[in-house]
Amino acid sequence: MNKINILVLANHPEILGTILRLINKNELWNGIGAESPEEAVATFKLNQFDLVLLGVGVDDETEQNLLQTFKSLNSNVICIRHFGGGSGLLYSEIAHALAGKGL
């Protein structure tokens, strides 16, 4: 069974590491991180992602620009905001997004 590929963008390296560790603990998910919008776009172009989490450091304007870029490259990708920086909200954010409730 193919894993759900999740791209996480956050400009705080330690928080990004925590989020990726939590995602990759789930054997059905595969998380890859990016610390900048530019890195996120470059990574997005190299891989097939099902879900993008926009975390800390992403402002509203950057979010809109990234949404446009990601959707133009893959119209099926789900993009959501991640809040909290840790395990509290992560699982339900991903579950809710995969249930079709993304941005």
Add this chain to the structure above:
Amino acid sequence: MQQTILHKAATRFSADHGWLKSAQTFSFHGHYDPERLQFGALRVLNDDTVNGGKGFGEHPHDNMEIISIPLEGTLEHQDSMGNTALIRPGEIQVMSAGTGIYHTEFNKDKDEPVTFLQIWLYPNELNVKPRYDQQNFSQKDKHNKLLQILSPNQDDEGVWIYQNAWFHIGEFDKDFKTEYQLKDHANGVYVFVMEGDVEVNGQLLNKRDGYGIWKSSIEIQAISDAKVLVMEVPEKW
């Protein structure tokens, strides 16, 4: 028609980790229920009890307004901004996690449990500089009145947060009745009963029940001696 949502105490998701027992009103950690995600900006309402000497090791937060209200015992907080503090019943602590912060929360007492409410609100401003605040309201009059303990305004009573929200706390004698008027008529009110039994707009609530009402001021009547937390929060921000 008035929009309301009732969360009976027994319907909260229960997590028992041995050292931590948590009753969670909304989806949290490994628990996901699409019908229990939030009440407007109110995203997390956890009723946590931590055994003596135990606690949450260092963990991160970002972009949430995190509020802690101890009900019994003493909580020790340490964070990456260098804050170290004890929080006791009668006090409220807030962290605006913003661009990222690490902290620990431990039961200061080695023998007795600590019980506290951990409440998270979505912020109305992202990526703010992290901040911490704590205030003591134990000496303030909350007997048969609603005392403001949180607002969006730095110059107002209580702590302040990055969100258009107000928290009030009250300790009521049996049969006491009061009204809560919305500060912002686009907001809703979520009442959490810490102790006792109350009626809110005629809805009976028991200990640890939660009740949310959109766009309406509310009448609270104590059916027994009671302690309530009234949280006014926005639906959209």
